[in-house]
Amino acid sequence: MERLREVLGAPPGRTEVHLRLQTxxxxxxxxxxxxxxxxxxxALMGDLKALLGASAVA
Numbered sequence: 866m867e868r869l870r871e872v873l874g875a876p877p878g879r880t881e882v883h884l885r886l887q888t889x890x891x892x893x894x895x896x897x898x899x900x901x902x903x904x905x906x907x908a909l910m911g912d913l914k915a916l917l918g919a920s921a922v923a
Contacts (some may be wrong), residue, residue: 872912878904
């Protein structure tokens, strides 16, 4: 979680962040507040894919 916080910490932007956690019995979606928006850059997407796996990032 600390590394995810670092990746999402920069650069700030206008894109909302949603985190979907899925278990066998349910899916929960968290929407980060407006203070935690990001700029969707190739670098950010690459960092997220490296951290979470390519299939986990949309």
